[in-house]
Every structure is written in C-alpha cells, then in structure tokens.
Amino acid sequence: LREAPVTAGKGQAESSLRPKSLSPASGAGQTPRSGWWWFLSGEGLLLLAGAGSSSLPPRASHPPQPPRESPSPSPGLTSETGQCPCLFKVPQCPPVLPDAALLEGSLPLLPRTEASESLLVRARCYGLLGQKKTAVFDFNSVLRARPGNVQALCGRALVYLALDQLQDAVDDVISALRLDPGTVVPEIRSLRPEARVPLTQGLHSRCRALLSQTLDMGVSLGDEDTQGLLAVGQALTRIDATQPSWHLLLVDTLLVLGSYEEASAPLQEALCSTRPPEAARARRGLLQLKKGAVPAAVQDLQCLAEADAQDLRFLLQLLAASERHSVAQAAAQEASTLLDTGHPRRALGYCSLAVLAGGGRTCHLRLRAACLAELREVDRALQDLDHVIREGAGDGDLARRAEDFSSRGRLLLSLGDEEGAKGAFAQALELSPALEQSRLWAQPGQAPRASMFLRLGQCCLEEQRYGEAPTGPQSGLLVNPHHGRLRRLKARTQRETASGCRLL
Structure with a gap:
C-alpha cells in the first residue's frame, strides 16, 4: 500500500521473494515448515506454499467470516482499470494476486501474533481489491486484539479516506x-496529492478547532490532547516544511501551553520567506509583547486586524487583561497620530486592533468610524456609529451623543439617504440645539440644512404622518430662525395636527 517503485518484473519478484527452501536450487533434504507463506511486495501480494502442502490448508469449522462486498472503488480514487484504489503510488496488482479469502481458513489455527499479522496482510489485500469495507473489518479485528497497532491504524485511516x-x-x-x-x-x-491534501488539511482543521475551543471555554489542555497536538504539529512540518500554516499550528500549540521560548524556533521557519504572512508577524508581535516591547508588538499585531480579525481574536485571548489594555491604548494613540497627519489607510489597522483589544469600547469605535469615513467606507462607518449610539442610549453626555447623531446624518447624506439624514440631524438638534446649530452652519451650511428640513416637514404632511410632521419645521427653524417658508410650514403643521385632517 505504500509508495514503492517497480524494481523488477513479475518473474523476478517471485524468484526473489521465494524462500530458499522452496527454490529449485535448494537441497532436496531441506524441508520448510508446512503452511502458507504470504509476502507483500511492490507488485502485489504473493502466496507461497510450504513444502509438504499440495493443496490449500483446511478450513476451520467456523472461521471468522468478514462481510463480503463487491469491489467498488471510490470515484476519483480509482485506477484507470477500476480494479483497486488509487490512493497509493503502487503498480497495478498482478494477475497472480489471490483472493483474500484463501487465508481465512488458516487464521484460527495461528497464534495470536501471527493471526494479527495475517489479518493485516488480508486487510491490505482487500483494500487493493477494492473491497474497502471488508478491509475495515479486518483492521478492526487487529485493533481489538492489539489497540496500539500503528500499521492497522494507518491502514484503516487510508481506507476511511x-x-x-x-x-x-x-x-x-x-x-x-x-x-x-x-x-x-x-x-x-507516500500518498498521492489528492489523498494527502485533504488528510493534512483535516488534521490541521481538527487541531485548530481544539485550540480555539480550549481558549473559548477557558480550560487547560489534557495530557492526551497536548500529546496529539504536538504530534500533529511536528508531523505536518515534516510532511511539508514549505507550508507556513503547519509551522504556525505548532507555534500556537506551544503558545497555548505557555512555552513561549520553544515557540520561537517554528515561528522563524514561518518568517523566513521574503514576504512573511501577516499571521506569522502577528505571532512575533505577541512574543514581543511577552518581553515587554509594547510599541513593536502593536506594530506587528495591527497587520492582522484587517486581514483576519478572527485569528487576531485568537491571539488576544492568549493575553492577560492588563496586556490587552496596554495594546488597545497604544494602538489608539498611534491611530490618532496617523489620522492627524493624514494617513487614514495606515491608521485603520491600529483602529481595528484597538477595537478588538479594548473589547469594543465606544471611544475606539468612534475613532474607527472617523477613519472609515475618511476612507469613504461609509457602510462600515455606519455600523460602528450605530453600535456607539446603542451603547450610549443612557449616557448623560448629551453633547457627545448629539455629535454621534450628527456624524451619522452626514454619512447617510453621502449615501443619498436624505430622509434618514434628516432624522439623525433632528435628533442631534434635540439633544444639543446650540452646539448642533454651529455644526450645521459649518457643514454643509445653513441654507442647505434649512431646505432639507423644509422638505422633511412637507413630506410628513403629504403622507399624513402628523406625529413626525412638527420635527421638520422645528429643526429647520433652529438652523435658520428667519426662514419664512419654514415658519409658514410650522403654522400649517400646527393647524393640521390640531384638527386631525389635512387642509387642501
């Protein structure tokens, strides 16, 4: 079942594998023990009879019978002839390959160890014949007798695959x-890529899920899980040392175990490329933070904030609360500096790092919303502002809340949502009239805002939304108290609201 080159023809293989006692050149007086000898070569399974055996060994009265099945190789994992699985780089089975059932009668007569070895041979034979479920039956029999049989575990795993x-x-x-x-x-x-790739990815995914679950639940790894994680991480790096993800899995396992010094060696393997991945740089930042180098750590961690926020959350869970606070504070300070100097694109990673490390505090969300607004990423900026407004619903800082609504109104207006913008500006004026008036006069100006509120009031009257109708003229008059059309609209709104009917 393993990857093996073809080194000889059929006749040569049989000659080289035949015991000397069965070779024509051997002496006539040399008599081997009777029975059936099984040999597995690169060309297939060969059955040789011991001296004195002129026929198949007698069957036991009740030998163990594995379930029968017709050969049915899996689609995409079969050879061109459709006779045996193509998971392994082995030559086509020769015509002399016997049916695995020839061995069944002799199994009950063998000692336990020899029976297990014979079952392994028979299971491999069933696998080559395409009878995969029957092969699993024999592998299960071996593992019931010898639970730690590595060859049986590997064989069954490949058949499962x-x-x-x-x-x-x-x-x-x-x-x-x-x-x-x-x-x-x-x-x-030795597996072909179509079998090796899903298997290694499955191992990687299983270990990743276990590490994430361990951190989410706040529990320690058991001895068995620790041994398995280390074994898989080391094995993957030996299977393909050019894959950074395999090295990072071993790094993360050591980080979860608190072995920071040991994690440096596999991390260097992931960083050796000319352009190391953001995930590797972020882990370097975590190790720098453990050494007390906060600015350098923040610089490496922020590169992952926009690329893979979920992976960054995983790393932040490895930090103590005080360490996360230091990261959030340093990241927010660097982001503010970059925004003030006109570098919003560079500031975005620091903003997101501050949000994640700080647990989504409103001050960090406001900072990121301002950065996103400069980058014209309006939808994301609105999401942050909406979260800020919900969190600050009971906040007594009316001026700050009015500023949040005003920012939301400007963002909605940039999207062409004039009605939504009117509502946001109206709430800002209600919370802080004087402060919001000065903001509206500055941007976008007194006249445009007054006209916008005029249209809002007229729309409410036309649609008979009398509860919302007074908002338009009242807010507009706060912006421009001398606007004649707004004053007339206010009087009309009061009359129609009081009478409950629309005046034509």
Missing part, C-alpha cells in the same frame, strides 16, 4: 501519531 470518511481517518491518524510518528509520517508522505 477512500470511503470519504475524513473525520474517521483523522481520528486514526492522530492516534497513530501519538504512538509512532516515525512510522506514520512516511505513510502520509
């Missing part, structure tokens, strides 16, 4: 890696 049972395959590979990674890694490396 051919059956599209990826999670079961991952379970078996992790169990095997805990026992003997030196045997398992060559097995995985």
